Amino acid sequence: MLIENPLMEARQVTLYYGASEALRDVTLQAAPHQITALIGPSGCGKSTMLRCFNRMNDLIPHVRLSGQILYRTHDLYHPDIDPVEVRRKIGMVFQKPNPFPKSIYENVAWGARLNGYRGNMDELVERCLRQAALWDEVQDQLRKSALALSGGQQQRLCIARTIATEPEVILMDEPCSALDPIATLRIEDLMRELKERYTIIIVTHNMQQAARVSDYTAMMMLTDDRAAGTIIEFGETQRLFTTPSDRRTEDYITGRFG
Amino acid sequence: MGVDNFPPMLVLRRRSRPGEWLIQGFLLLCALLSILTTLGIVVVLGRESWLFFGDEAVTLSEFLTSTTWQPAIGHFGVWPLLNATLMTTTIAMLVAIPLGLGVAIYLSEYAAPHVHDFLKPTLEVLAGIPTVVYGYFALTFMTPLLQNLFGRETVEIYNTASAGLVMGIMILPLIASLSEDALRAVPRSLREAAYALGATPLETSTQVVLPAALSGISAAIILGISRAIGETMIVSIAAGAGPSFTLNPFEAAETMTGHIARISGGDLSYNTIDYNSIFALGMTLFIFTFSLNLISRIIVERFREVYE
Numbered sequence: 151m152l153i154e155n156p157l158m159e160a161r162q163v164t165l166y167y168g169a170s171e172a173l174r175d176v177t178l179q180a181a182p183h184q185i186t187a188l189i190g191p192s193g194c195g196k197s198t199m200l201r202c203f204n205r206m207n208d209l210i211p212h213v214r215l216s217g218q219i220l221y222r223t224h225d226l227y228h229p230d231i232d233p234v235e236v237r238r239k240i241g242m243v244f245q246k247p248n249p250f251p252k253s254i255y256e257n258v259a260w261g262a263r264l265n266g267y268r269g270n271m272d273e274l275v276e277r278c279l280r281q282a283a284l285w286d287e288v289q290d291q292l293r294k295s296a297l298a299l300s301g302g303q304q305q306r307l308c309i310a311r312t313i314a315t316e317p318e319v320i321l322m323d324e325p326c327s328a329l330d331p332i333a334t335l336r337i338e339d340l341m342r343e344l345k346e347r348y349t350i351i352i353v354t355h356n357m358q359q360a361a362r363v364s365d366y367t368a369m370m371m372l373t374d375d376r377a378a379g380t381i382i383e384f385g386e387t388q389r390l391f392t393t394p395s396d397r398r399t400e401d402y403i404t405g406r407f408g
Numbered sequence: 409m410g411v412d413n414f415p416p417m418l419v420l421r422r423r424s425r426p427g428e429w430l431i432q433g434f435l436l437l438c439a440l441l442s443i444l445t446t447l448g449i450v451v452v453l454g455r456e457s458w459l460f461f462g463d464e465a466v467t468l469s470e471f472l473t474s475t476t477w478q479p480a481i482g483h484f485g486v487w488p489l490l491n492a493t494l495m496t497t498t499i500a501m502l503v504a505i506p507l508g509l510g511v512a513i514y515l516s517e518y519a520a521p522h523v524h525d526f527l528k529p530t531l532e533v534l535a536g537i538p539t540v541v542y543g544y545f546a547l548t549f550m551t552p553l554l555q556n557l558f559g560r561e562t563v564e565i566y567n568t569a570s571a572g573l574v575m576g577i578m579i580l581p582l583i584a585s586l587s588e589d590a591l592r593a594v595p596r597s598l599r600e601a602a603y604a605l606g607a608t609p610l611e612t613s614t615q616v617v618l619p620a621a622l623s624g625i626s627a628a629i630i631l632g633i634s635r636a637i638g639e640t641m642i643v644s645i646a647a648g649a650g651p652s653f654t655l656n657p658f659e660a661a662e663t664m665t666g667h668i669a670r671i672s673g674g675d676l677s678y679n680t681i682d683y684n685s686i687f688a689l690g691m692t693l694f695i696f697t698f699s700l701n702l703i704s705r706i707i708v709e710r711f712r713e714v715y716e
Contacts, residue, residue, distance in 0.1 A: 204604065206600065206603065206604065209599070209600065209603060211520065211521055234606055234607070234608050235606070237603060237604055237605070237606045238605075238606030241604060241605065242600075242604035244597060244600060244601065244604075246597060248595075248597035248598060248600070248601045249601075250598065250601065250602075250616060250620075251598075251619070251620055252619075260605070260615070261605030261606065261607070264605060264606060264607055264611055265605075265606055308601070311601075311605065312604070312605070315605050315606055
């Protein structure tokens with residue numbers, strides 16, 4: 151299926167790590183102010199796909215990509231594009247919470263300062279922590295080390311830190327996989343609020359999570375020769391989960407897979 | 409299959425394993441040996457220093473405050489020697505710390521894998537060059553270079569600047585290699601966090617990776633300083649022979665280690681005051697390096713596990 155006016159789009163993306171193929175001919179669209187979920191079994195290239203959207207794969211040596219990643223009208227892999235600028239507009243939250251070993255305040259302020267924020271920093275820190283539903287818990291301990299927080303709090307801090315750089319898109323790579331169910335629900339609530347302001351693409355192992363929070367879902371799997379990952383079905387989440395058109399999608403979401 | 413291949417009886421009774429005991433004893437012996445050696449050194453240094461300070465020609469206050477060291481006429485002020493040691497060490501660290509850290513950051517954050525795999529072993533070869541070679545390198549290369557740069561009348565043949573600079577070059581690979589290990593140990597996830605916020609490689613390495621590796625880096629620096637304080641051959645060859653109190657790095661001066669090496673090589677008779685004086689110097693050196701080790705321990709302890 152095709153979405154009209156997607157904010158981000160992968161067009162026939164094929165990616166190699168050295169000699170081994172990781173993605174083959176992936177086409178995917180992300181609608182603005184919607185949550186797009188990437189689901190599928192382990193090792194099918196979901197995270198690799200996600201990392202194409204902010205050129206995070208650049209940090210790995212010997213990565214080759216063909217096809218196009220479009221953000222609005224820009225081809226992100228065009229030689230004239232600066233990956234640093236790309237990442238300022240397209241933020242990322244990782245699987246394992248990775249706050250800086252700095253204070254809570256500094257975790258939020260650091261990225262904003264890098265991006266040339268000149269306004270009132272205290273205000274920004276408070277606003278971002280409120281948006282990330284963390285303010286009430288940490289307002290009295292902003293100078294404490296971020297590492298003293300619990301895993302769920304750390305992950306919300308990472309979201310606050312990402313919001314502080316005013317991105318337009320937030321990529322989330324299994325943001326709840328290291329968290330307990332209660333922390334997971336808090337992050338999911340947060341995602342629903344955040345999509346009012348941002349466009350979210352999320353990788354998740356958790357099918358219920360994809361069904362609960364996302365508007366669109368892409369089902370990824372290894373190709374028939376088991377060499378690389380590709381998208382076998384993409385559509386509105388509700389439709390994909392109720393009437394999947396691909397047999398493999400149905401097997402996977404009903405737990406019959408493998 | 410599986411189970412049938414084991415003896416049929418189930419025996420859970422404790423067995424004696426003499427090999428384990430033997431190895432454990434041997435390893436303990438190794439540990440004790442190094443501790444005993446250190447203790448022995450401290451005892452000898454302490455005893456001879458005691459004799460030195462017990463001599464009526466010597467007072468502790470003169471030792472600690474006077475700027476004259478002339479054993480022949482009974483002047484034992486440690487400052488000329490200590491000052492030369494501090495000068496060569498400072499000059500060496502001015503070279504080794506910035507360059508060493510630069511190399512470490514380049515190797516861990518910027519260098520492509522094949523560049524890294526070539527540079528690091530090469531750098532470590534630099535650490536394997538005998539110090540006597542460095543000494544003559546200072547005397548026959550660095551000193552003429554300094555003389556050409558600053559003038560023959562300014563730069564003496566033997567001078568602390570030349571020895572210090574070359575000592576810095578010698579220590580550079582030590583600091584670079586240890587600091588690089590510390591930088592590499594910083595988890596990738598922290599770098600990714602910085603990049604994902606739109607940080608440049610420079611911002612990432614100086615503001616995120618470097619602070620996170622601080623404990624390892626400070627340990628590397630302290631180790632470098634200890635090495636510089638204790639270095640003997642380079643300063644013996646290039647810094648000058650004969651204690652003189654000067655703050656001019658282009659003049660000759662003798663460090664504590666250089667003095668000990670020169671005096672102990674000559675016809676020094678046992679239990680004279682000159683003989684005992686070198687133990688007092690040795691004690692001073694020992695106290696210096698020991699305190700530095702202690703400081704580095706405190707620093708490492710304080711900054712340890714800044715990241716998970």
